[in-house]
Amino acid sequence: MAETNLILMGPPGAGKGTQAEFIVERVGIPQISTGDMLREAVASGSDVGQRASEIMKRGDLVPDEVVIEIVRDRLRRDDCRPGFILDGFPRTREQAVALDALLGELGREPVRVVVLEVPEDELMRRILSRGEGRADDNEATVRKRLGVYRDSTAPVIDHYGQAVVRIDGLGSVEQIRDRVAAALGS
Ligand code: ADP
Numbered sequence: 044m045a046e047t048n049l050i051l052m053g054p055p056g057a058g059k060g061t062q063a064e065f066i067v068e069r070v071g072i073p074q075i076s077t078g079d080m081l082r083e084a085v086a087s088g089s090d091v092g093q094r095a096s097e098i099m100k101r102g103d104l105v106p107d108e109v110v111i112e113i114v115r116d117r118l119r120r121d122d123c124r125p126g127f128i129l130d131g132f133p134r135t136r137e138q139a140v141a142l143d144a145l146l147g148e149l150g151r152e153p154v155r156v157v158v159l160e161v162p163e164d165e166l167m168r169r170i171l172s173r174g175e176g177r178a179d180d181n182e183a184t185v186r187k188r189l190g191v192y193r194d195s196t197a198p199v200i201d202h203y204g205q206a207v208v209r210i211d212g213l214g215s216v217e218q219i220r221d222r223v224a225a226a227l228g229s
Contacts (some may be wrong), residue, residue, distance in 0.1 A: 045152065046124075046125060046152040047070050047126030048126050048146070048152055048155065049066065049126065049128045049157060050133070050154050050155070051129065051130045051159070052158045052159070052200060053160065053161065053212060054166055054188075054189060054193075055170060055188045055192060056166035056170040057159040057166065058159055058161070058212055059131065059159060060074075060078075060079075060130060062157075062219060062223050063128045063130045065220045065223070065224075066128050066229075069224065071125070072123075072125055072126035073123060074127075074128045075123075075127055075128065075130065077110050077129075079130075081095050081099060081110070082099075094106075094109065099178070099179055100179055100184070101184065101187065102179055102188040104134060104191060104195065111142075129154075133199055134191075134196045135199065139203075142154075154203070155227070156200070156203040156208070157223060157226065158200055158210065160209055161212040161213060162213070163189055166185075167182070170185050171185070210223055
């Protein structure tokens with residue numbers, strides 16, 4: 044059976060986590076959220092968590108080698124065989140290059156990249172009203188994260204050329220779910 048290997052990209056607040064959950068239900072492949080895994084590491088007080096905590100509070104990127112190692116361990120697990128949804132990775136060119144190498148080593152089929160596009164004023168509004176109590180959801184840190192996305196992550200989209208589908212991320216959660224499903228043919 045063909046693999047469903049997906050990367051969900053888009054700025055903070057674009058709805059990657061929400062849409063990833065729909066794909067998990069529909070396709071039955073796991074969501075791999077580096078943000079969630081890092082927050083778990085912070086909560087557990089592990090070495091990685093201790094290194095990442097202050098960086099995340101500032102809205103900066105955790106060092107490439109740290110996240111690459113986390114993703115490497117996760118993608119090697121058996122539940123990723125039919126496919127996976129990477130949410131929040133890769134965020135830099137170095138991460139994209141490392142992912143190419145890793146998928147090659149694992150003999151995986153090519154990835155498809157879904158980019159959720161949402162204007163910045165809407166992103167700020169969504170994040171400040173979502174009330175998840177995240178340490179990085181204050182206005183100054185959100186501005187920083189949006190800048191990091193623009194400078195470091197958006198350029199990575201080009202790395203994937205024809206594999207990219209851009210989706211309008213404005214609308215109801217269900218409308219966007221249907222657009223994503225249509226784009227993936229699922
Ligand atoms: P959002 O997309 O809303 O910014 P995430 O949960 O994806 O939230 O990420 C939260 C924070 O975790 C980021 O601001 C960054 O500090 C860290 N992080 C997550 N994924 C990565 C990654 N691939 N590379 C570096 N840092 C990451």
